[in-house]
Amino acid sequence: MTGWRSRKDEYEAARVRRNLMPLPVQNYAVVEKEEPPSYLQEHTLRSWLFTTDHKRIGLLYLFTIIVFFVIAAIAAAIMRLNLLTPRGDLIQAETYNKLFTTHGVLMVWFFLIPSIPSVLGNFLLPLMLGARDLAFPKLNLLSWYIFILGGAIALYALLVGGVDTGWTFYTPYSSTYSNSHVALMAAGVFINGFSSILTGLNFIVTTHKLRAPGMTWFRLRLFVWSMYATSLIFVLATPVLAMTLTLMALERIWHVGVFDPALGGDPLLFQHLFWFYSHPAVYIMILPGMGVVSELICAFAKKRVFGYTFVAFASMAIALLGFLVWGHHMFVSSQSVFTGMIFSFLSFAVAVPSAIKVFNWTATLYRGSISLDTPMLYAIGFIGLFTVGGMTGLFLATLGIDVHVHDTYFVIAHFHYIMVGGMVMAFMGGLHFWWPKISGRMYPEFLGKMTAIVTFIGFNLTFFPQFILGYLGMPRRYHAYPEQFQVYNVLSTAGASILGLGYLLPLCYLIWSCRYGKRAGNNPWGAKGFEWETTSPPPVHNFEQPPVQTEEVYNYPPPGHEAVAD
Amino acid sequence: MTTIAQIQFFPDQASKMAGQVDTLLVWLILLTGAVTFAIAAVMIFFLAKYRKRAAADRTPPKAENLAIEVTWSVIPFFIFLGLFGWGAKIYFNESIDPKNAMEVHVVGKQWMWKLEHLQGKREINELHVPLGQTVKLVMTSQDVIHCFFMPAFRIKEDVLPGRYTTQWFKATKAGTYSIFCAQYCGTNHALMTGQVIVMTPTDFAAWLKTGRETVSVAQRGEQLFHSLGCSGCHAAQAAVRAPLLEGIYGSQVPLADGRIVHADERYLRDCILIPNTQIVAGFDPVMPSFQGRISEDDLFAIITYLKSIGSSPPEANIPNR
Incomplete structure (x- = not known):
C-alpha cells in the first residue's frame, strides 16, 4: 500500500504544480472500474469537426494528408509515365510543369511537413508525456482548420489551371513571367504556414509544461525530443517563408521591385530568403522520422537506445545547424566562392549529428532481443535508405561535385532517399507501430511485412537509377530528354509502379483492420512508454490515473526478466 | 531500341577538369560505399545474432559510452574536412579567371541560347570552340534565370538577368557535347538545349570564316x-x-x-x-x-x-x- 500512497502523493503534487482542479476522491478509491469510453466512441460528424481531443485531431490530419498524398502521387505517376519516352509523348510541356509543381507543393507542405508531426505527434505527444491533451487544445483544432483553408486554396489554384513555377517559386519567373495562378498558390502555402507555426508552438509549450511528474528532460522519449526540435524550426523558420512569399506576391501583383532586376530588384535575394526557410524545412521532413525510428528500434530490440544523450542532442544540433546551410542550394547561382566554401563546410558539419544517429541506432541492436515485425522492417529500411540519402548528401556538399550534379536528377534521387526513403518509411513504420493504439486493432502482420519489403524494393528501383541519370547530366524538371537517358527512366518508372503498390496496400488493409483486425491489447509489442500503459484505443482523457515516471526512459528489463506482455 | 552497349554509366569526359571531378567522384563512391556496406553488414549481423529466439550473450552493455561516441563523431568529421577541402579546391580552380581565354558572349532567353564570338560570328544553341583553347563564357539573361550546363566539362553556372556571370573550360577532346539549361525557366525549359562542337584549331579558324562577313x-x-x-x-x-x-x-x-x-x-x-x-x-x-x-x-x-x-x-x- 505504501507504494500506491506515494504514487498518489506524487500525483497530488503534480496536480498542484499544474494548477488543476482537485479531482473527486473516488477516482483514487475505486480501483476496479469498468473501462471509460474510448476516444473513438462518438460517431457524429459534429464530434469530429468540433473535437479538441488531440487524438481525434491527429486523425483529422491523417485523413486530410492522405487526400493530398494521393493527389500528389497521381501527379508523380503521370510524370513517370510521360518520361517513359524521350520525347515525352504523353502530356504537353506545360502540363508536365504544372504536374511537378503540384507534386512538389502538395508533397512538401501538405503531406511531408504535417505527416509525422501533425498526425503521430498530435496523437502521441500528450500520451508520451502523460498529459490529458496538448497545452492549447482549441488552438490545435484551429491549426487543423487553417491547414484545411490553406489546402483548399491550393486545390482551388490547381482546379482553375494550376501553377508552373516548381515548388521553389524562383523569381523573376514566378513574380513576372509565369502565366499561372502563382499568387493564389502562394496564398495557400502562406496560410498553411500558420498551421505549422501554431502546431510548433503548442508542442513546445506542452513539452515544457505538461510533463508527468518524474519526467525530467533526460527521461523524455526520443520522439518527444525530435518533435521539440522540429517545433523550434516550425516557429523560427516558417515566418521567413511567409515573408518571402508575401514579397513575391507583392512584386507579382503590384510590381513592387524586390526580386526582378527589371524593377530594380535582386533575383538571388529570393533564393536566399526561400532557402533560409526551406533548408530548415528539409529537416522538418526528416527529424520526426528519426524520432519515430529511435522509438521503433528500442521497442523491437527491447533495449534502451545506445547513447541517449547523443541521439537527443543530435536532434537539437541538426535543428540549429540546419539554419546555417541554406547557401548550398546556391553553389552555381553566382554567389561568391568564399560564401560557397563556408556553406559547403557547414553542410559537412550538419552531417556529423546525422551520422551519430545512424551509428547509435546500429549499436542499440547489439545484445538486444530483436523481433522483426512490420514496424521494425520499416525502421531498418529507413536506416538503409537514409544512409544512402545522407551519403549522397555528402556528394552534394562537395563543391566540385555539386557544380556538375546541381539541378540534375542526382539531387532528385538524393532528396527522395531522405524524404521518401527516410520520412515516408518512418511514417509508415510509425503508423503500423501505433496503429493498435490508434484503432485498437492489429493490422495483418504478414501483409504488413510483405508491404514493407515491396516498398523497399520499389523505392530503390525508382530512385537509384536517378543517381546515374543525374551524373550523366539529365537536368531536373525536363519534360523531354535526349535518348541516351531512356534506359534509366524506364527502370525508374517500373520501380515507381512497384512503389505505388507498396502505398496502396496499407491503405486497404489498415482500413480493413479497423473493423476486422484482431483486437490489440494495451501493449501488443511489450514496449515501454506511457502510451502503452493506457487502453487501446485510449480513453478520451488518455489515462484513468495520471501516470508518473518513476524510472529511466526505455528501462527495458535485462533479458530473462521480461514481464509477460498482456 | 537501346542495346547494352549504348547504356552509359559515365558521361563524356572532354576536359581536364572533368577528369578531376570524376576522380573525386570515384573516391567518394568508394568511401561512402564502404561505410554504407559496413553499416549494413554490422546491422544484418546484429539482427541475425540477437534475434529474439536465438541464444546469445545479452548481458546489458553500458548504455552510454563517451569514448565510442567521440570516436564516431570525430573520425567522420575529419573525413568530411578532407572531402570539403578536395571539393573546394576544384571549385576554387573553376572560379579563377583564366588567362588568355577566348571570350564568348552568351545571352539566355526563353527558350534559346544566343552566342556571339568576339570576331562577330553569332550562333544559336551551338557553340563552336577550338580544341585546347581556354574558352570563357560571359553570360547574361534577357528574362528569367537560366543555367548554362555542359556535362562533358562537368560545369554549370546560372545565367541571371541584370548581371554577368562567367565560367570557363578547356576542351581536350574533339566531339559534339550537350548543352542543357539546368535552371527551370518556364514552359519549354526542356527544349532549351544545344551543342558544344569542339574542333581542331584549323577547322575552327575555317569555320569562323564561313557565313557572311561580320565586323568584330x-x-x-x-x-x-x-x-x-x-x-x-x-x-x-x-x-x-x-x-x-x-x-x-x-x-x-x-x-x-x-x-x-x-x-x-x-x-x-x-x-x-x-x-x-x-x-x-x-x-x-x-x-x-x-x-x-x-x-x-x-x-x-x-x-x-x-x-x-x-x-x-x-x-x-x-x-x-
Whole structure:
C-alpha cells in the first residue's frame, strides 16, 4: 500500500504544480472500474469537426494528408509515365510543369511537413508525456482548420489551371513571367504556414509544461525530443517563408521591385530568403522520422537506445545547424566562392549529428532481443535508405561535385532517399507501430511485412537509377530528354509502379483492420512508454490515473526478466 | 531500341577538369560505399545474432559510452574536412579567371541560347570552340534565370538577368557535347538545349570564316559608342565633363561616396544601366540611364569595345581642380 500512497502523493503534487482542479476522491478509491469510453466512441460528424481531443485531431490530419498524398502521387505517376519516352509523348510541356509543381507543393507542405508531426505527434505527444491533451487544445483544432483553408486554396489554384513555377517559386519567373495562378498558390502555402507555426508552438509549450511528474528532460522519449526540435524550426523558420512569399506576391501583383532586376530588384535575394526557410524545412521532413525510428528500434530490440544523450542532442544540433546551410542550394547561382566554401563546410558539419544517429541506432541492436515485425522492417529500411540519402548528401556538399550534379536528377534521387526513403518509411513504420493504439486493432502482420519489403524494393528501383541519370547530366524538371537517358527512366518508372503498390496496400488493409483486425491489447509489442500503459484505443482523457515516471526512459528489463506482455 | 552497349554509366569526359571531378567522384563512391556496406553488414549481423529466439550473450552493455561516441563523431568529421577541402579546391580552380581565354558572349532567353564570338560570328544553341583553347563564357539573361550546363566539362553556372556571370573550360577532346539549361525557366525549359562542337584549331579558324562577313564585336561596340551618343560626353574635347574611358577596364575607380571599386564587366554594365548608384568621384551625376534602351547584345558590344581601348592611363579620369 505504501507504494500506491506515494504514487498518489506524487500525483497530488503534480496536480498542484499544474494548477488543476482537485479531482473527486473516488477516482483514487475505486480501483476496479469498468473501462471509460474510448476516444473513438462518438460517431457524429459534429464530434469530429468540433473535437479538441488531440487524438481525434491527429486523425483529422491523417485523413486530410492522405487526400493530398494521393493527389500528389497521381501527379508523380503521370510524370513517370510521360518520361517513359524521350520525347515525352504523353502530356504537353506545360502540363508536365504544372504536374511537378503540384507534386512538389502538395508533397512538401501538405503531406511531408504535417505527416509525422501533425498526425503521430498530435496523437502521441500528450500520451508520451502523460498529459490529458496538448497545452492549447482549441488552438490545435484551429491549426487543423487553417491547414484545411490553406489546402483548399491550393486545390482551388490547381482546379482553375494550376501553377508552373516548381515548388521553389524562383523569381523573376514566378513574380513576372509565369502565366499561372502563382499568387493564389502562394496564398495557400502562406496560410498553411500558420498551421505549422501554431502546431510548433503548442508542442513546445506542452513539452515544457505538461510533463508527468518524474519526467525530467533526460527521461523524455526520443520522439518527444525530435518533435521539440522540429517545433523550434516550425516557429523560427516558417515566418521567413511567409515573408518571402508575401514579397513575391507583392512584386507579382503590384510590381513592387524586390526580386526582378527589371524593377530594380535582386533575383538571388529570393533564393536566399526561400532557402533560409526551406533548408530548415528539409529537416522538418526528416527529424520526426528519426524520432519515430529511435522509438521503433528500442521497442523491437527491447533495449534502451545506445547513447541517449547523443541521439537527443543530435536532434537539437541538426535543428540549429540546419539554419546555417541554406547557401548550398546556391553553389552555381553566382554567389561568391568564399560564401560557397563556408556553406559547403557547414553542410559537412550538419552531417556529423546525422551520422551519430545512424551509428547509435546500429549499436542499440547489439545484445538486444530483436523481433522483426512490420514496424521494425520499416525502421531498418529507413536506416538503409537514409544512409544512402545522407551519403549522397555528402556528394552534394562537395563543391566540385555539386557544380556538375546541381539541378540534375542526382539531387532528385538524393532528396527522395531522405524524404521518401527516410520520412515516408518512418511514417509508415510509425503508423503500423501505433496503429493498435490508434484503432485498437492489429493490422495483418504478414501483409504488413510483405508491404514493407515491396516498398523497399520499389523505392530503390525508382530512385537509384536517378543517381546515374543525374551524373550523366539529365537536368531536373525536363519534360523531354535526349535518348541516351531512356534506359534509366524506364527502370525508374517500373520501380515507381512497384512503389505505388507498396502505398496502396496499407491503405486497404489498415482500413480493413479497423473493423476486422484482431483486437490489440494495451501493449501488443511489450514496449515501454506511457502510451502503452493506457487502453487501446485510449480513453478520451488518455489515462484513468495520471501516470508518473518513476524510472529511466526505455528501462527495458535485462533479458530473462521480461514481464509477460498482456 | 537501346542495346547494352549504348547504356552509359559515365558521361563524356572532354576536359581536364572533368577528369578531376570524376576522380573525386570515384573516391567518394568508394568511401561512402564502404561505410554504407559496413553499416549494413554490422546491422544484418546484429539482427541475425540477437534475434529474439536465438541464444546469445545479452548481458546489458553500458548504455552510454563517451569514448565510442567521440570516436564516431570525430573520425567522420575529419573525413568530411578532407572531402570539403578536395571539393573546394576544384571549385576554387573553376572560379579563377583564366588567362588568355577566348571570350564568348552568351545571352539566355526563353527558350534559346544566343552566342556571339568576339570576331562577330553569332550562333544559336551551338557553340563552336577550338580544341585546347581556354574558352570563357560571359553570360547574361534577357528574362528569367537560366543555367548554362555542359556535362562533358562537368560545369554549370546560372545565367541571371541584370548581371554577368562567367565560367570557363578547356576542351581536350574533339566531339559534339550537350548543352542543357539546368535552371527551370518556364514552359519549354526542356527544349532549351544545344551543342558544344569542339574542333581542331584549323577547322575552327575555317569555320569562323564561313557565313557572311561580320565586323568584330569591339568594332560594333565602337559604332554604338558613337551612335548612342556616349562619345558626346566621354571624350577629351567634349563639352560635358565625363570620365574618360580609356583603360577603365580592370582599373580601380574611386567613387563619390568614398568606395573604390574594381571596374569589371559588372561595374561597366551597372554604370550604363543604373549610373546614379556609382558616381565617379569628382563628377556630377548627369549620366542618363540606358535601361530599356539597349539590348543585351549591344551592351556586350559596348563593354567589349571599352575593354579593347586600354591605352590611356586611368589617371586621366582624375579631374584637374
